[in-house]
Amino acid sequence: MNIGFIGTGNMGTILIESFMNGNAVKQEQLFITNRTLEKAYNIQKRYPNIHVMPTNEEVVKHATIVFICTKPLHMPDVLKQLRPHLTDHHCIVSITSPISVQQLESLVPCSVARVIPSITNRALAGSTLITVSERCTEADRTTIEHLFRSISRPIYIDEPITRIASDLASCGPAFFSYLIQKFIDAAVQQTPITKEQATTLATEMIIGLGALLEQQLYT
Ligand SMILES: NC(=O)c1ccc[n+]([C@@H]2O[C@H](COP(=O)([O-])OP(=O)(O)OC[C@H]3O[C@@H](n4cnc5c(N)ncnc54)[C@H](OP(=O)(O)O)[C@@H]3O)[C@@H](O)[C@H]2O)c1
Missing domain, CATH: 3.40.50.720 (NAD(P)-binding Rossmann-like Domain)
Structure with a gap:
């Protein structure tokens, strides 16, 4: 097809x-x-x-x-x-x-x-x-x-939950990316950590959190 x-x-x-x-x-x-x-x-x-x-x-x-x-x-x-x-x-x-x-x-x-x-x-x-x-x-x-x-x-x-379901599933990545960016910026501004280090730690943290949720070890 x-x-x-x-x-x-x-x-x-x-x-x-x-x-x-x-x-x-x-x-x-x-x-x-x-x-x-x-x-x-x-x-x-x-x-x-x-x-x-x-x-x-x-x-x-x-x-x-x-x-x-x-x-x-x-x-x-x-x-x-x-x-x-x-x-x-x-x-x-x-x-x-x-x-x-x-x-x-x-x-x-x-x-x-x-x-x-x-x-x-x-x-x-x-x-x-x-x-x-x-x-x-x-x-x-x-x-x-x-x-x-x-x-x-x-x-x-079903139609009635379209808006909220889209916000959670489709807009969610934008909201959380913004939050993580702010998290990294604050760490760099307030402490001697480099942007690269903060980015690596925040990235690994969010990937690890995803794995915990996926394996249902954390809800
Ligand atoms: N971005 C997301 O994360 C996301 C997630 C879920 C759903 N959506 C939905 O996906 C849709 C598209 O969003 P997008 O971010 O991909 O927008 P986009 O980057 O602006 O893409 C829309 C495309 O449609 C083309 N287009 C406009 N009129 C057309 C026509 N008459 N004939 C053929 N092509 C035409 C545009 O061409 P030109 O190159 O000429 O502008 C453009 O490339 C939206 O309805 C949005 O709600 C987006």
């Missing part, structure tokens, strides 16, 4: 790289594009067998599961543009939390899913939050789950 990507900014790129690292798909199965095409060609430089398409419509012509990785603001226009080209066979996957599965369904005639990734998926770690529409076939669900199991722990969520 071919997979499409419309939008290869930060998150689109992270997902493509993660799927490559997690051996979830072959390069030949990926059909990608971006408003500024150069960004898609930059990905192709690293994965030469990925297909770069000149337009969003071309992606939909070649792929069945199509990830839309634009900012929420651009999503309605992109879907309006794609609508005449979508059939029952397509499944649109949005990665943005502010637009609900019901809203997505109202914009396209095919099945839709929303999967909220996290930057931690780049290390094939962390969770992904999945919500599927009733129009999704068993095959769509299986493919989406297979893709995300290769890079994360997929967790199904």
Whole structure:
């Protein structure tokens, strides 16, 4: 099955790289594009067998599961543009939390899913939050789950907890990175420790804490 990507900014790129690292798909199965095409060609430089398409419509012509990785603001226009080209066979996957599965369904005639990734998926770690529409076939669900199991722990969520679940799973890394940065800065300002030493200690501490939690030795 071919997979499409419309939008290869930060998150689109992270997902493509993660799927490559997690051996979830072959390069030949990926059909990608971006408003500024150069960004898609930059990905192709690293994965030469990925297909770069000149337009969003071309992606939909070649792929069945199509990830839309634009900012929420651009999503309605992109879907309006794609609508005449979508059939029952397509499944649109949005990665943005502010637009609900019901809203997505109202914009396209095919099945839709929303999967909220996290930057931690780049290390094939962390969770992904999945919500599927009733129009999704068993095959769509299986493919989406297979893709995300290769890079994360997929967790199904219902619409009402979308905001808080995204804050915990997807925004969490930004909050904690900021906190750790402040932790390091304070240590360097207040004591003779070097920035390099403080960074090493803080990094090892957070990795160790993750291991404790993973092994359920600490909750
Ligand atoms: N960043 C995160 O940690 C994170 C985590 C979970 C979910 N998300 C979600 O991921 C989505 C993307 O975020 P991001 O940080 O990756 O944003 P981003 O870096 O700005 O990427 C968005 C990409 O969409 C492209 N684009 C815009 N309009 C387009 C169009 N009409 N056709 C094709 N491509 C188009 C942009 O192209 P240009 O190069 O021309 O600007 C840009 O490369 C957001 O909805 C966000 O909520 C992000």
